[in-house]
Amino acid sequence: METNEKELPKIDLPEDWVIGTDINKDLLSLYAHYPVRLKCEMFVMCLAGEVEAMVNLNEIQVRPNDVITLMPGTIFQINEVRGDLKIYFLGFSSGFIERSGQSRSMLDAIFLTLGRPVIPLKSEGALMMEKYLQMLIGMYEQFNEKIRQEIAPNLYADVHTGISIIYKSRHYDKISLSKSELICRSFMQLVTQHYNQTRNVSWYAQKLGITHAHLCAVVKQITGKTCIDVISSMVIMDAKSQLKSTNLTIQAISDSLNFANISFFGKYFKRYVGISPLEYRKL
Incomplete structure (x- = not known):
């Protein structure tokens, strides 16, 4: 490998x-x-x-x-x-x-x-x-x-x-999956495929043909997490991976995850991890 x-x-x-x-x-x-x-x-x-x-x-x-x-x-x-x-x-x-x-x-x-x-x-x-x-x-x-x-x-x-x-x-x-379980599974699959392109919950709801509110309620019911929690977890996992296993610049990592700018990426990362991307890379 x-x-x-x-x-x-x-x-x-x-x-x-x-x-x-x-x-x-x-x-x-x-x-x-x-x-x-x-x-x-x-x-x-x-x-x-x-x-x-x-x-x-x-x-x-x-x-x-x-x-x-x-x-x-x-x-x-x-x-x-x-x-x-x-x-x-x-x-x-x-x-x-x-x-x-x-x-x-x-x-x-x-x-x-x-x-x-x-x-x-x-x-x-x-x-x-x-x-x-x-x-x-x-x-x-x-x-x-x-x-x-x-x-x-x-x-x-x-x-x-x-x-x-x-x-x-x-x-x-x-075991027949409920309609809510099927929606949640489809949402998780979409997030896995598109988290590095969009973090907009409404985009995922539209793809699934349901309202934003209904998607949030279903995901919370099935997983105990919010839609934002699920999406951000995938984004942060990918960001951590790039920071530790590549020599890509912070700017390049920010771009790969579709952030508007490096400042927004830095604030997003620190909100969930507690430290900046550069500090995490130096650990």
Whole structure:
């Protein structure tokens, strides 16, 4: 995995798809002090050890036999790693995803995993998943990059279809979401995609086809947070990430988050963090 520092600090992959098991405690500890944003898409399976993390403002617990789906744009931060980790990962690069477009299988996976990136498997299912991933590792090591590129589109579709089937087969699909829950999930997805373009709650309400007041009431009811809280949390997480993991100027970071000027960005950041962007960078 690599960090692209020419734009927003996002983790990406060097090839169309990459698979392996070389995620360990030392590697995860690199992301323990500040949030980072995924440019790629990652599927992770934990077979040993435990991880506590934040994914798009939500705390998650990863335990043995858990599968984690992290969509492009996901912001995450590692809080704690316990035990000896054994983790498989499969990822698709941003370049491949952009060329492929959002397929129906990917859209299904996005909807199903939104707000619940972790799903536990029974031991039998985990064993089958491990064998499948081991087979893919063998293919990855056996074939050259050209053949791996040819494999990528079908693998991409198959993985998303499989993830969707796993989610639908669990109890999640037996619990009907209320209209308010659906609105809240749609709002959270829009914020994840557009927080660096607009912080205007009315814009999100218009996109969802509801009034500003109704959106605020629903989000407060479901999450306990205001719409502004949700949006600002994403903005601040991204700002912290850029301040700590890039050499971009404060002005460039302000521009990337669509602030009118650096002064407004500085006041906004201090309001939520308690210190200025420069002071945070020096910590």
